[in-house]
Amino acid sequence: MLRVKAGDDEAFSKLVTGYQDRLIGLFYHLMRDRSAAEDLAQETFLRIYRARNGYEPRAKFSTWLFHIAHNLSSNKRRDKGRRKEVKLNPSESGPLGNRPEEQILKEKSALMPTRQAAKSELQMIVQEALSELNERQQMAVLLNKFEGMSYADIAETMEMTPAAVKSLLSRARETLREKLESYVK
Secondary structure (H helix, E strand, O other): OHHHHOOOHHHHHHHHHHHHHHHHHHHHHHHOOHHHHHHHHHHHHHHHHHOHHHOOOOOOHHHHHHHHHHHHHHHHHHHHHHOOOOOOOHHHOOOOOOOHHHHHHHHHHOOOHHHHHHHHHHHHHHHHHHHOOOHHHHHHHHHHHHOOOOHHHHHHHHOOOHHHHHHHHHHHHHHHHHHHOOOOO
């Protein structure tokens, strides 16, 4: 990021390449909408680029990046709660039928139907359990489990104390355990 601050656009491209999939994954888990996840990831990098001249390395770059992502996702979810949106089923994609990505998914799943169905069902169950957590718990779990961030880094990202993060994660794990215990053998 210091190279970006100094005007190195190639360094910024490397940051985008290195973090965009992780950000999209994080946003997708929070929003359940691929398009919104991509838009939020793009907005995150846009904000980083705009703030490049004032960047001061007080923490890891990833902590700063996920702090911005956390704020954007909070804003998006708050705005989404104010508007009512209706999702269309894939079968309602329009007069041309399924979208190309939907057709590819159907073709891939035909390879091992029972295994694909079981994996898909388990993923849906876990995603549903995650979605029932409050916003702060979801973010903390995703940063901890999927990004491998320490309590201290999560605390800085979410503007909390490490002790508060530990408590938040403990409550989230207990809630997830209760919701998923019947599926774990």
